Amino acid sequence: MAVNMKGKSLLEINHLKLEEIYQIFDLSAALKQKRLTGEPHRSLEGKKLGMIFSKPSTRTRVSFEVGIYELGGYGMFFNQNDLQLKKSESISDTAKVLSRYLDGIMIRTFDHQDVVDLAKYGSIPVINGLTDLHHPCQVLTDLFTVLEKKRTLRGLKLAYIGDGNNMAHSLLHGCSKVGMDISIASPSGYKPLDFVVNESKANAKYMGSKIEIFNKPIDAVKNADIIYTDVWASMGQEKEAEERKKKFSGFQVNAEIVKHAKEDYLFMHCLPAHRGVEVTDEICDSPNSVIFDEAENRLHVQKAIMALLM
Ligand code: CP
Ligand code: NVA
Secondary structure, eight states, X not given: OOOOOTXXXXXXXXXXXXXXXXXXXXXXHHHHHHHHHTOOOOTTTTOEEEEEESSOOSHHHHHHHHHHHHTTOEEEEEEGGXXXXXXXXXXXXXXXXXXXXXXEEEEEXXXXXXXXXXXXXXXXXXXXXXXXXXXXXXXXXXHHHHHHHHSOOTTOEEEEEXXXXXXXXXXXXXXXXXXXXXXXXXXXXXXXXXXXXXXXXXXXXXXXXXXXXXXXXXXXXXXXXXXXXXXXXXXXXGGGHHHHHHHTTTOOBOHHHHTTSOTTOEEEEOSOOOBTTTBOHHHHTSTTBOHHHHHHHHHHHHHHHHHHHO
């Protein structure tokens, strides 16, 4: 039975019920098919989405803007500097004002609490387009992409090699919610946050799946169905990039590492990739790589999210 998600916000995957996740996937597949065949699907005719960005973006910006347009609505882009937000006006007042004009807000920013507050004080759905803590739209898209390629999620093993960052957190939540095993290898000092690991362990226990955190990539990658990586220095950490390169040496996804995964493993990356740093060109461009399918699917999955929430 369909779950009514109208009016809800999407701040992190852990807030979603399993039925809601599969509802997003079902609608994503249907909208993808409609786009392919040219069948109209303007379920958000006349709706307005505000898109606030405090960090750069290629995929998130373009896919949300194209997505709301294809659903019959209108997207408005704001650089954080275009708004009074946080400079001379509080998040709570901004949320109340924007709620009088718009039907939904997508926001990419640094502090996750700002997104929580925007949703708390506003009366329209808020969609997290990446914070320092989570990237739910990306990981919902990634799981949808795995489902397309492998026809199942439960019982698969995803190995994440790299920084315990927003991607690692959302992957922990996402994989554990759907019953996928997830193993993470990060250098010490760069592990995912304990509270996210613990929330995910609770999900995994319920679903009968496994969460493992290792120091060595080789231990995490054993028998994996999916190998995932992300940049070693995220947006806002540019100054640490050189130091991080040293700390992450040995964590590159390359031909040597992938040998330990299943032969038909999928290589995934949220992109942008720093080719030659966290992953080699050879792996990015190999037949196992689905990085551009992930990028395309951002459009279909976010259209489904908007259609369900707005
Ligand atoms: N993966 C992702 O969110 O890409 P952008 O930073 O280009 O939006
Ligand atoms: N961890 C990266 C993800 C980019 C999509 C960042 O936050 O910059």
